[in-house]
Amino acid sequence: xSFSDPVGDMLTRIRNAQTRGxxxxxxxxxxxxxxxxxxxxxxxxxxxxxxVDSGDGRQEIEIGLKYLDGSPAIRELKRVxxxxxxxxxxxxxxxxxRQGLGVAILSTARGVMSDADARDANVGGEVLCxxx
Numbered sequence: 001x002s003f004s005d006p007v008g009d010m011l012t013r014i015r016n017a018q019t020r021g022x023x024x025x026x027x028x029x030x031x032x033x034x035x036x037x038x039x040x041x042x043x044x045x046x047x048x049x050x051x052v053d054s055g056d057g058r059q060e061i062e063i064g065l066k067y068l069d070g071s072p073a074i075r076e077l078k079r080v081x082x083x084x085x086x087x088x089x090x091x092x093x094x095x096x097x098r099q100g101l102g103v104a105i106l107s108t109a110r111g112v113m114s115d116a117d118a119r120d121a122n123v124g125g126e127v128l129c130x131x132x
Contacts, residue, residue, distance in 0.1 A: 006030055007128060008079045010037075010061075014046075018065055018072040026052075029059035035112035036128060037063060039105050043114060045074050045131055076102070076132040090124035102132030 003009045010027040017025035027033060029051055037049045047064035054060045066073040080095075081087040089095060094115045095104045104115040108125030118124065 003028075005079070005083050007032060007036060008082065011077050011079055011129060014063065014065070014074065015077055017063075018074060021067075023065060025063050025065065026054075026060045027063065029061045032107075032112070033061060036105055037061065039103070039112060039114050040131065043103050043131070045103075074131060076130070078130045080104070080127045080129055087127045088125065089127050091119060091122050092124075094118055094124065095127060095130065097130045098132045102130060104130045 006028070010033050013025050013027050034049070034051070037046065040046045041048050045066065047066045049061050049063045051059050052062050089106070094106070096115070097104050105128045106113060106115060106118050106125045107128055108118055108121070108123045110121055110123055112128070113121070
C-alpha cells in the first residue's frame with residue numbers, strides 16, 4: 001500500500017495509539033520514518049523503536065510509546081510540511097515550539113534533526129513536524 005504522506009501517516013498512528021492508551025504501535029518501515037523516530041527517542045517523547053519483519057516479507061517499525069503518570073508524553077504532534085505545501089526555514093527563522101518547550105523536527109542537508117541541533121549546526125531545512 002502506498003501513501004502520499006508516509007510521515008504524516010506515522011504521526012497519525014502515534015496520535016491514535018496514544019488516544020487509545022496503547023503501549024506500542026506499528027507503522028510501515030522507511031528510512032525517513034526511522035530518522036524522525038530517532039529524534040523523538042533522543043528528545044524523550046517515545047521509549048524507543050525497532051524494525052521488525054511482518055509476516056508478508058515487509059518490514060515494519062514497532063514504536064514504544066511513553067506515558068507519564070497515565071498521560072501521553074506527547075501532548076501535541078503536528079505535521080507542518082506536507083506533500084502539497086512544503087515549509088522551509090533558514091537558521092534565522094527556525095520555529096520555536098511553545099517558547100522552547102517543544103521540538104520542531106527538520107530535514108536538513110546534514111540529516112533529520114531537532115530545531116536545537118539545527119541551530120547548533122547552523123543549518124536550515126524543511127520543517128517536518130512539531131512536537132509538544
